[in-house]
Amino acid sequence: MKLQKITPFLWFDHQAEEAAAFYRSVFPNSRPGPVVRNTGAGPGRAGDVLVVSFELEGMTFTALNGGPQFRFSEAVSFVVHCATQAEIDHYWEKLCEGGEPSQCGWLKDRFGLSWQIVPERFVELVNGGDEAVTGRVMQAMMQMTKFDIAALERAAAG
Structure with a gap:
């Protein structure tokens, strides 16, 4: 995937991979991107998905399994x-x-x-x-x- 200047970065508790698959199923012009797994050096267990990139209608999104600290709101x-x-x-x-x-x-x-x-x-x-x-x-x-x-x-x- 080509890096775009600004990329929406979505924080999930643990559903980043599920969310990326869901959004790709909704938008016909979509494709998966790279998946980064925890190494054990950061949050989460080694091997668990940390970051998922995906493309919808030509725009790249990044989803993070960051934990329950933050939730989405209507502000964005x-x-x-x-x-x-x-x-x-x-x-x-x-x-x-x-x-x-x-x-x-x-x-x-x-x-x-x-x-x-x-x-x-x-x-x-x-x-x-x-x-x-x-x-x-x-x-x-x-x-x-x-x-x-x-x-x-x-x-x-x-």
Whole structure:
């Protein structure tokens, strides 16, 4: 894997390998990367997985089995931009498995990592320059759990 300038580094208790496999199963354009095992010189038992690298949609991620000291919070999340409702439905369903849906396209996956599944059309509508359309679309979005592109379009039309 080519090193990118900035790499998201995800801290897990002991599920780094499981999480990397899960995320690779969700995103079709993914691949595994190197796995670093404990040598006995650091935390954990010799031979246990310490760090797992993986790639999703061309972006490298690193997952660490760092122990229970830190947990994910909504303060940091990943946004998945989707072109179609089918794509929204796919990512929503897969990432919500064992997780928890929230409002406005937000969810926590089964590891506690926050994601927002957002249609590209939403971004277009709220950045279109028409304040009335933006207001109606934002108001519609605030009523949603999972984004519904057709409902956003209806709101935009007034």
